Amino acid sequence: MKKYKENFKLLKKNHVYSEEMEHDACGVGLISSTEGKKSRKVVEYGIEALKAVWHRGAVDADGKTGDGAGIHVEIPKDFFIEKIEVTGHTHDSSEICVGMIFLPRNDYAAQESCKTIVESELTKNDFSIYGWRQVPVDPKVLGEKAFQTMPEIIQVLFKSNNPELLNKELERKIYETRRKIENKAFQISLNNFYICSISSKSIIYKGMFLAEAISDFFLDLK
Template identity: 55%
Template sequence: MRRRRSISGLSPVLLLWLRSNDNGLIKGSPRQRKRRGFVANWERNSTALQNGLYDPADERDSCGVGLVAALDGRKRRDVVEAGIEALKAIWHRGAVDADGKTGDGAGIHVEIPQDFFADAIGVPQAERDAGVPLAVGQVFLPKTDLAAQERCRQIIETEILMFGYSIYGWRQVPIDTACIGEKANATRPEIEQIIIRGKTDRSEADFERDLYVIRRRIEKSAIADQVDLYICSLSCRSLIYKGMFLAENLTDFYPDLLDKRFTSRFAIYHQRYSTNTFPTWKLAQPFRRVAHNGEINTISGNVNWMRSHETRLADPELDPFMNDIKPVVQVGGSDTATLDNVSNC
């Protein structure tokens, strides 16, 4: 859509030309009167646009992103429902493929419903009563290469066990492929969740930090083995459901989100409008820490700066694992994915 330009945006020379009575025109002629009326109408319309509720300068063509939060700080079902409805309301912020069902990417980020996953995986009641925490990893695995799929599971399990944690098991995420397009389905990964048993002698912050290191180890092992593995989220706090469906089909594709046990203090949602990078399942948002419009024009300089300053990274808790964490910026991500890499560190 073309944006109108107010007369105030014209150069003084052009304004002078429009308002002058010379330029070879006879004062009072039909052409002269028409020109004066044109300028007057232009100025009047520009003033009306500036003083009205609508201003073309406020138009945007970018991703849709938002946050719903409980002001009382309590986990509630209506927060999740409001986030879902808000996401569906901004479906127009993303593009749609010719098949009519493949989108640029959409998703939602909410807190982990502990009871939901404890029931799903069959956590013993004694452990629930003892307050043993659990973490959930939302994982994209290769869909058709079963050998690579199994290798990915082995990598994930090995790194978790090596860090001293135990695993409750794997859960295949229920999905409905009828609501996605041919292109989305052709590139769709196998979507599974791994549920991890926490430790009562570790704080939530310690558990979350351990999971960050575990994820980085998993990602580096997957690169070394050349298997297509992507972890949407690996956390004891929150969980991400995303994909290349239309925003309005979020709960159709992921019926988990319709369960009343899905409660949260926040819901971060995102509808992607793909510009600098081609749409893929893993580049759908939200990311683990960030939901953002992207269009970071200084991204190359930012990445180079981060790489040159990695030697200065220091943290008493993470220092023993710096070789696992670096490089912080991962290859092949969008500008927002790169920002998310840094914000995770």
């Protein structure tokens, strides 16, 4: 506590912090394993933590539409190896990369255009694509407004063709490719196309539902 107070005074003295800049913000929670081991329990605790801060989000008059809630988790390798095998591919020792993509739900031509851009840019940047995966969801838990604006939610599963590209270098390459994808989509005015997350390390599940509904909507989190 003493060190906190000392650091607080130091920040104020150097004009890098001011109470006037403080505002109410979204509730945020961080759950990790002190043993550094992967565990389903960590995800379950994260979901429970999210549900515990439901009061930090706005609620629409329909009682079910929220202003956004989500969870950021490490990519479960074994889970996605099974999904890769469903596409007819065999996973090797390379990192599994997953992109969580939101597409315009009712515009099938736009969906195909979005997929084409993603596939083209990934291929150009030395990635191999395993395939696309429809993310299983339960729209019944959504409010009316959330359902009206719900996107088509899919995942692209891919890997780097360069086995020496690892960790930060791989993440940087993925980020650069993401920016190219987004720029291409912007150039041809593709509306309602959004890359929620794309990484070899982690994945984000989020939507305009109440925090308590996240695991009911995204069946992957069950």
